[in-house]
Amino acid sequence: xxxxxxxxxxxxxxxxxxxxxxxxxxxxxxxxxxxxxxxxxxxxxxxxxxxxxxxxxxxxxxxxxxxxxxxxxxxxxxxxxxxxxxxxxxxxxxxxxxxxxxxxxxxxxxxxxxxxxxxxxxxxxxxxxxxxxxxxxxxxxxxxxxxxxxxxxxxxxxxxxx
Amino acid sequence: xxxxxxxxxxxxxxxxxxxxxxxxxxxxxxxxxxxxxxxxxxxxxxxxxxxxxxxxxxxxxxxxxxxxxxxxxxxxxxxxxxxxxxxxxxxxxxxxxxxxxxxxxxxxxxxxxxxxxxxxxxxxxxxxxxxxxxxxxxxxxxxxxxxxxxxxxxxxxxxxxxxxxxxxxxxxxxxxxxxxxxxxxxxxxxxxxxxxxxxxxxxxxxxxxxxxxxxxxxxxxxxxxxxxxxxxxxxxxxxxxxxxxxxxxxxxxxxxxxxxxxxxxxxxxxxxxxxxxxxxxxxxxxxxxxxxxxxxxxxxxxxxxxxxxxxxxxxxxxxxxxxxxxxxxxxxxxxxxxxxxxxxxxxxxxxxxxxxxxxxxxxxxxxxxxxxxxxxxxxxxxxxxxxxxxxxxxxxxxxxxxxxxxxxxxxxxxxxxxxxxxxxxxxxxxxxxxxxxxxxxxxxxxxxxxxxxxxxxxxxxxxxxxxxxxxxxxxxxxxxxxxxxxxxxxxxxxxxxxxxxxxxxxxxxxxxxxxxxxxxxxxxxxxxxxxxxxxxxxxxxxxxxxxxxxxxxxxxxxxxxxxxxxxxxxxxxxxxxxxxxxxxxxxxxxxxxxxxxxxxxxxxxxxxxxxxxxxxxxxxxxxxxxxxxxxxxxxxxxxxxxxxxxxxxxxxxxxxxxxxxxxxxxxxxxxxxxxxxxxxxxxxxxxxxxxxxxxxxxxxxxxxxxxxxxxxxxxxxxxxxxxxxxxxxxxxxxxxxxxxxxxxxxxxxxx
Numbered sequence: 001x002x003x004x005x006x007x008x009x010x011x012x013x014x015x016x017x018x019x020x021x022x023x024x025x026x027x028x029x030x031x032x033x034x035x036x037x038x039x040x041x042x043x044x045x046x047x048x049x050x051x052x053x054x055x056x057x058x059x060x061x062x063x064x065x066x067x068x069x070x071x072x073x074x075x076x077x078x079x080x081x082x083x084x085x086x087x088x089x090x091x092x093x094x095x096x097x098x099x100x101x102x103x104x105x106x107x108x109x110x111x112x113x114x115x116x117x118x119x120x121x122x123x124x125x126x127x128x129x130x131x132x133x134x135x136x137x138x139x140x141x142x143x144x145x146x147x148x149x150x151x152x153x154x155x156x157x158x159x160x161x162x
Numbered sequence: 163x164x165x166x167x168x169x170x171x172x173x174x175x176x177x178x179x180x181x182x183x184x185x186x187x188x189x190x191x192x193x194x195x196x197x198x199x200x201x202x203x204x205x206x207x208x209x210x211x212x213x214x215x216x217x218x219x220x221x222x223x224x225x226x227x228x229x230x231x232x233x234x235x236x237x238x239x240x241x242x243x244x245x246x247x248x249x250x251x252x253x254x255x256x257x258x259x260x261x262x263x264x265x266x267x268x269x270x271x272x273x274x275x276x277x278x279x280x281x282x283x284x285x286x287x288x289x290x291x292x293x294x295x296x297x298x299x300x301x302x303x304x305x306x307x308x309x310x311x312x313x314x315x316x317x318x319x320x321x322x323x324x325x326x327x328x329x330x331x332x333x334x335x336x337x338x339x340x341x342x343x344x345x346x347x348x349x350x351x352x353x354x355x356x357x358x359x360x361x362x363x364x365x366x367x368x369x370x371x372x373x374x375x376x377x378x379x380x381x382x383x384x385x386x387x388x389x390x391x392x393x394x395x396x397x398x399x400x401x402x403x404x405x406x407x408x409x410x411x412x413x414x415x416x417x418x419x420x421x422x423x424x425x426x427x428x429x430x431x432x433x434x435x436x437x438x439x440x441x442x443x444x445x446x447x448x449x450x451x452x453x454x455x456x457x458x459x460x461x462x463x464x465x466x467x468x469x470x471x472x473x474x475x476x477x478x479x480x481x482x483x484x485x486x487x488x489x490x491x492x493x494x495x496x497x498x499x500x501x502x503x504x505x506x507x508x509x510x511x512x513x514x515x516x517x518x519x520x521x522x523x524x525x526x527x528x529x530x531x532x533x534x535x536x537x538x539x540x541x542x543x544x545x546x547x548x549x550x551x552x553x554x555x556x557x558x559x560x561x562x563x564x565x566x567x568x569x570x571x572x573x574x575x576x577x578x579x580x581x582x583x584x585x586x587x588x589x590x591x592x593x594x595x596x597x598x599x600x601x602x603x604x605x606x607x608x609x610x611x612x613x614x615x616x617x618x619x620x621x622x623x624x625x626x627x628x629x630x631x632x633x634x635x636x637x638x639x640x641x642x643x644x645x646x647x648x649x650x651x652x653x654x655x656x657x658x659x660x661x662x663x664x665x666x667x668x669x670x671x672x673x674x675x676x677x678x679x680x681x682x683x684x685x686x687x688x689x690x691x692x693x694x695x696x697x698x699x700x701x702x703x704x705x706x707x708x709x710x711x712x713x714x715x716x717x718x719x720x721x722x723x724x725x726x727x728x729x730x731x732x733x734x735x736x737x738x739x740x741x742x743x744x745x746x747x748x749x750x751x752x753x754x755x756x757x758x759x760x761x762x763x764x765x766x767x768x769x770x771x772x773x774x775x776x777x778x779x780x781x782x783x784x785x786x787x788x789x790x791x792x793x794x795x796x797x798x799x800x801x802x803x804x805x806x807x808x809x810x811x812x813x814x815x816x817x818x819x820x821x822x823x824x825x826x827x828x829x830x831x832x833x834x835x836x837x838x839x840x841x842x843x844x845x846x847x848x849x850x851x852x853x854x855x856x857x858x859x860x861x862x863x864x865x866x867x868x869x870x871x872x873x874x875x876x877x878x879x880x881x882x883x884x885x886x887x888x889x890x891x892x893x894x895x896x897x898x899x900x901x902x903x904x905x906x907x908x909x910x911x912x913x
Contacts, residue, residue: 022274035190036183040366041447041836048366076183089181093173096806100646101180102366102415108181131845134836136366136416137646138813140844141851142806
């Protein structure tokens with residue numbers, strides 16, 4: 001299959017890559033040694049492959065790589081830029097919100113997006129928002145705790161003077 | 163004993179890796195020159211292979227090779243594997259025994275080319291009669307295996323060698339006292355049957371193995387729960403010494419029993435050796451349903467009860483649907499079978515437990531090793547007896563509960579088994595004695611409590627080594643696999659406690675059979691106890707050497723070790739290494755001809771669950787309002803992690819209780835995807851979940867700890883069934899209990 005060159009922004013940095021017509025975003029990221037978005041169910045049902053395209057979450061196992069041309073692709077690997085964990089990442093650790101960790105990238109990206117849209121989600125709103133992601137270890141109660149922790153922390157940071 | 167590191171609820175040591183997308187999964191590995199494998203699978207449930215036409219596949223541009231069972235024979239003349247029976251061919255030979263069985267493999271540099279080529283293979287079969295149901299398989303004329311092939315290494319399986327014309331892979335029997343006499347004189351006799359369905363683990367990191375051929379050796383990278391077994395089994399197949407097979411395992415993206423023994427390891431090793439290139443085989447979620455599953459089962463249970471509501475005798479017949487290959491099924495039949503009478507003090511018992519071959523995808527171990535199937539039946543039965551006798555179900559359990567110091571039906575005297583404490587914790591946390599609102603109109607409410615117990619597979623061995631560096635940091639080498647349960651962290655806490663250092667200063671070397679010592683496998687909640695003891699011994703061995711060094715160089719004897727100081731005094735600078743080694747195997751007595759043993763398990767796992775449900779009698783919808791889990795885990799090494807193990811196990815079992823079921827049509831799984839096979843999501847968990855660690859201490863465990871990964875699965879299914887019964891008067895005896903099933907039961911429609 002013929003490969004063609006595309007350029008896009010990966011976690012804010014310009015990248016050139018060669019892609020086949022059938023490559024998905026997960027394939028593309030694997031080729032770039034980014035393993036945080038993972039194919040599991042292969043049908044866009046589990047959310048392990050969640051990435052952000054132009055700031056919106058998509059299932060990386062279903063999205064064709066060619067279509068990323070010229071766009072921003074953000075992944076879990078971009079969250080701790082500068083070596084500091086994001087508030088949500090830290091909240092996942094503090095709440096013990098994962099066991100095997102295979103689905104964790106997807107959940108963290110979704111919680112980031114949730115809190116960007118709604119800084120004080122109720123548990124029910126959080127459940128609704130995260131219902132497209134699955135966790136076979138069933139760390140759901142702890143994930144909901146992490147949402148609460150992260151929301152509180154984000155708000156307290158906003159109150160502090162810069 | 164006061165401890166500082168043991169009992170600390172610190173986060174998993176690999177937490178940062180996991181939240182930044184840098185988890186160390188086998189899935190990440192890319193090897194230079196690697197080719198991708200795609201499996202071509204059987205489309206018939208039972209048949210003789212007449213021909214396999216691979217010509218179109220091999221002609222597809224980009225295909226490296228197409229391999230069939232005949233090719234495997236060139237390097238492995240006896241290509242049959244399995245932990246109890248050597249019955250499973252690496253690729254089908256002569257016969258196929260289930261839809262989805264691997265028949266051939268395509269290798270290509272591009273995984274999509276491999277997948278396309280696999281579609282071009284054509285196999286012709288002479289179809290044979292098939293059998294799917296475990297009870298039918300007992301007497302069916304359809305025979306799955308022409309001859310039984312137990313692994314000759316197990317003395318208790320030797321009598322099965324060469325047995326023909328049967329689908330019964332193993333039958334286990336236990337006989338204690340005179341059950342027949344007890345039944346003849348019983349005030350009440352109760353008899354029920356219960357069934358469970360076939361389900362699948364669905365680990366989110368699908369099964370994956372890679373193999374890299376070397377000079378007279380092979381390296382296998384695998385998402386495996388049993389690297390030591392994988393090494394010895396692949397070495398046995400190849401006829402090589404173990405030290406020429408290296409198995410490396412990173413963190414697992416879930417296991418739950420799916421990644422035990424060998425699954426893809428022998429296949430990738432054979433492929434890599436045949437084509438002299440590294441090979442990667444990663445299954446899809448769908449393919450996992452054709453690889454390993456949880457036993458469907460039928461359980462006939464009968465109890466004799468006296469006028470005071472005491473169970474005097476119990477007869478259990480359990481039939482396990484093992485699918486086409488035995489995997490660990492015979493061990494489930496036996497090692498779980500002997501607990502079929504439940505955690506009750508019963509004078510006389512007969513247990514008959516049968517492992518059956520059928521033409522379904524193979525069944526193995528899934529979080530509980532058969533115990534959830536047994537608890538489902540004996541606790542449902544217990545509730546039905548209590549109802550008929552008009553005794554409160556908790557009170558009825560109290561009257562019959564098996565207490566420490568009393569003999570289990572095997573004859574083993576119970577010890578460090580807080581069964582009563584688990585029951586009482588549940589009763590208290592469920593506020594059992596308070597009035598309960600049963601709802602009104604079409605929304606009815608009910609509640610149930612169930613408890614279960616499990617013996618630990620025995621006897622098994624764990625070995626660990628601890629290397630202490632001159633700066634006081636320590637490295638722990640072990641072949642226990644951390645698949646999310648937190649073993650790396652818990653084991654490090656043991657090392658830190660013994661060496662008086664911080665857990666954060668212990669580094670775990672993940673399984674690499676060239677480096678890490680033997681461990682039987684990461685299964686059956688055995689690691690905390692077995693490997694925990696080995697790690698403790700290894701750390702103590704290192705500590706003894708450090709104390710000797712301290713004494714030699716004239717350092718004052720203190721309770722707290724100052725490791726850097728000892729090394730500096732001994733070697734004049736930051737130099738040297740101290741290595742401690744520990745091996746653990748518990749004592750054990752094999753069951754006699756009646757299935758009895760006075761030392762049948764090194765420890766007992768005890769778990770239970772209480773639930774409150776709301777049933778919509780119009781639609782059959784079942785909503786869990788509350789779930790309370792309690793378990794005896796001895797003294798928890800890391801309370802926070804074990805609490806998440808409790809809720810995770812219970813929620814997983816909730817899936818097996820109300821939604822998950824593999825549906826088969828003519829042997830073909832018709833719902834092999836997360837779209838049609840419904841696992842619990844975040845909206846399915848009860849709004850109120852509590853997890854309670856019952857105060858207990860395991861005297862032979864490391865710092866009093868015992869295993870916990872499965873305990874909270876035990877009680878879930880029967881507690882939900884009782885709660886549904888309590889709510890709307892309908893007793894369901896078959897899993898899963900979906901809204902559809904309940905609707906039909908409520909509205910009189912037969913399935």
